[in-house]
Amino acid sequence: MSPSTPSSSAATEKASTSDSSSQPSSIMSVCSNMIGAVASHFVPTVAAESKDKEEEGEEEEEEEEEEEEEDPEDAAxxxxxxxxxxxCSKYKHHFDHCEERVRSGKGDxxxxxxxxxxxxxxxxxxCATPKVFSKLV
Structure with a gap:
């Protein structure tokens, strides 16, 4: 009977090993399900709404109309x-003269x-501010 005892203990070890390996996966699935259930109470679920073809056609027409409108040119x-x-021509002259001096290396x-x-x-x-604002009105 001693030979049968080791085999029964081996069977017991195999059974406990198989139980422990299946146990973590079941615990993981239970935890995952619980986390999902708790999260669903705090995080809203949003489903995409399906659009009617008529609405899509109207949106495309509106986009085409928007593209056709041109922005007015900036007068500023x-x-x-x-x-x-x-x-301001005298200030422009002084600035241009200074630029020439710097580019040629004659200045400081x-x-x-x-x-x-x-x-x-x-x-x-x-000079320009009052003219620009008068164009805006």
Missing amino acids: PAIREECAQSK KNEDCVEEFFHLLHCVDE
Whole structure:
């Protein structure tokens, strides 16, 4: 009977091994199901709505109409350029002269014409602002 005892103990070991290997997978599935159930209470589920073909056709027509509309051209750059050439011409001349000096290397080593540029922009802004706002109304 001793030979039968080892085989019965081996059968018991196999049974306990198979139970332990199936147990973690069942625990995992139970945990997964519980987590899914809890999450469904806190996180809403959104389903995509199906669109009717009529709605899709209307949307395509609206998109085509939107594409056909052109944006009005911005008048500000033209107005600013006009101001730079007319009322602010002396500031533009000083800035252009400074630029030539810097590019040719005749100016100071650290000269950058920022001051002249700011004077030009200030003058252009003063001149162009009322004209641009009158075009907006």
